[in-house]
Amino acid sequence: MFNLYRWGRSVLQKNITAHDIANHLGISQSTVSRVFTPGASVSEKTRRRVLEAAELLGYRPNMLARSLITKKTNMIGLVMGDIDNPFYPEVLSKLSGELKKRQYNVLLLNAENDDVPSESLIQFLGYNIEGLVVTDVLLSSSIVSQFAELDIPIVLFNRYTTNAHCHTVCCDNMDGGRRIGEYLLRTGHRRLAFISGDPNTSTSQDREKGFRDALLNEGLHFMTESGGYTYEMAYEAANRLFLRADRPDAIFCANDIMAIGAIDAAKKLGVRVPEDVSIIGFDNIKPAAWAGYDLTTWTQPVDRMIEATIDLLLEKIEEPDRRSQADYQWIKGHLVERNTVMTRNKND
Missing domain, CATH: 3.40.50.2300 (Response regulator)
Structure with a gap:
């Protein structure tokens, strides 16, 4: 009987490829590749077998090489500066989680004083992000200006600017x-x-x-x-x-x-x-x-705002001809009454 453990230990000495996984499982290399391709069709049984073998053997798909073939990186950039306000780390966590469900990863770029150092910007753009979410910009934003000439869709989250034609999702x-x-x-x-x-x-x-x-x-x-x-x-x-x-x-x-x-x-x-x-x-x-x-x-209706942001961003990614049409979505929140407001006599 084939000793999977012994075979696994021996191949760990080299870089495991999709071809190795395919040979081991007796399936085609293209089937293995589909398991690691977002949105590709593959049966749940096959997916589970491939993932179990990949985990055992230490296989890591080369996403950079895959992106060169598919022309897709499935990477979304997130520019965020105000991380001292607990509201925005919550947004980061929920936004990342929702994008992950849709087979996208998030690359965070921290902005200080509405500015991004040029060396950080160059490194950031080297990942070939497919879309960008900016969470906190000033009305006359230099950040948006830095990205304005890029051929990627940008959605401003809970902010808008006066000098850029950007897509916006805001609390009202x-x-x-x-x-x-x-x-x-x-x-x-x-x-x-x-x-x-x-x-x-x-x-x-x-x-x-x-x-x-x-x-x-x-x-x-x-x-x-x-x-x-x-x-x-x-x-x-x-x-x-x-x-x-x-x-x-x-x-x-x-x-x-x-x-x-x-x-x-x-x-x-x-x-x-x-x-x-x-x-x-x-x-x-x-x-x-x-x-x-x-x-x-x-x-602030964070969950609905995040859902609207992702829907809008992915729509612009998948339908590039519509990128020139700026979309503005205003989502209403609601009051939460606790104990720091009391009713007063109007004559007080």
């Missing part, structure tokens, strides 16, 4: 800001404040505009401070608001990280949340639900 941030404003007015708040994110981002601008529209409908204005989308800056911004003679009775923070900073600033000063001031965030990151914060916030 303006609708979220407006509905948060309406909610705070409905719960009796009249001295309102907004802690903004980076002023050069579409997310912060749209959330503020929606908030402003809701208040203007009631003839009200609001105090503003910049929090830069960071805990530290929002902490200081909240301190300034709490020390005002006309201290706000509610603060809308443009993301949850800043809302958490505002809550901690309130605790430090002895300002009670929500008795003295209501605080509401945006994103619904996991720490927002922690007992120490229990933050009322606005949920």
